[in-house]
Amino acid sequence: QQYYCQTKNLFINFQYTNKYYQKMLIIIYINDVNDNIPICKNFHTNIQLNENEIQTNIYQIEAFDPDLGENGTITYSLLDYNQYFSINPSTGQIDCIKSIDYEEYSSIDLHIIVSDQGSQIQLQTICTTVHITINDINDNTPQFLLDNYSFTLFSDMPRYSIFGQILAIDFDKNDHLIYSINPNPYITINIHTGYLRLKYNLHRLIDQILNVTVQVSDGLHKNESLVSIYIKSFSDAQQPILLSEQAYGLTINESLSIDSIIINIYRRFQILSTTIDFIEIIHDEIKLPFSIDQQGMMTFFSFLFFLLIKKGF
Structure with missing residues (x-):
């Protein structure tokens, strides 16, 4: 008995050892079944794209399907962001078709769907994700x-x-x-x-x-x-504000939430708010993350501060 196999057909030769025997050739045809899901070469890819830039061929998807014929014929499509991107269904080439504003999207995860063209059943999968980082371009006027x-x-x-x-x-x-x-x-x-x-x-x-x-x-x-x-002109009758303390130390917890009120300045220095026309936080070198309103309420952002109180301003 002997046999051998080809890609699509199976040939089996039978031989009897009796005195009288007969040879018979049986040809078995193997039908390909669509039992493989298309697979992409890379499961995850990172690329960069400048904002406000329309560009062709920003990336090429590569996928394969071991099934034969239509069962292994692949088509590409996008799951989302079709308003900004397109993909060639045959080649997998991705194009940016609409400019993207960095202030709207700093990054995009583009999911790629790959499908085969099986005659009886079609298999498809999200075979890869293209992570697109949008580069910020100086396109806004202060x-x-x-x-x-x-x-x-x-x-x-x-x-x-x-x-x-x-x-x-x-x-x-x-x-x-x-x-x-x-x-x-x-x-x-x-x-x-x-x-x-x-x-x-x-x-x-x-x-x-x-x-x-x-x-x-x-x-x-x-x-x-x-x-x-x-x-x-400054009236001679006006008198400067005399504070009970020339300097004041304050400790805050680093976990204090943003927009928390730290202190009421008027109460601390024991002055009436009606005598103050102008109050602000100042520092000449850096932008300090504190704010203060005309009721003397100081709000937290972070770090140290200097306080300037002026009368009649």
Whole structure:
């Protein structure tokens, strides 16, 4: 007895050892059954894509199916994000067909479906995930929190006093904002924090309005805002606020939640809020993550602070 097998057919030869025998050839045809799920070469892939960029062939999916004929013929499709991407059903080439804003999506997990074309039953699976990191591009112009800023200063305000802050925001993730001010003999601005500082006395500008232009830049885009400063005389009858403590230490728990109220400044220094027209937290070098309202309530963000209280401002 002897036999051998080919890819699709099985040939079996029978031979009898009796004196009288007969040879017979039996051919068995093996029908391929669609019993294999398509498999991708890579289960997970990481790629990068710049925001606001339409690009073809950002990645090529490779899959295989060991079944024969239509049972092993593969087609590709997307599970989601069809508004931004397309995939060639035959080749697996992925294209970006619509620009993506980083501020909307910083990353996308694109799931790829692979199907075979079995005549009786079709098998499909999510065979791979393409993790797409969206690169942030400097495409946003810095925006000031206010269209215009206005301040009222007393004519006898000491030189080098900090009297206000100009703030801008930029929706681009890694942009570092730089502030500048048009040349003038009275006002300077901290390039990093936007704090305004008096560099010369204002006695000659009583009852006048000083207009300066502040500019903010992210290195590529620029924006401007007008700052109007009204100077008025300081009444001799007014007396300065005398605080019971020149310095005050405060300890907070590092696990304190954001927007928690730390302390009421008015109660701490035993002064009536009705005697205070202006109160703010200042520091010339960095943006401090604290806030304070006109009722003296200090709200937590993080770390140390300096406090400036001015009367009649």
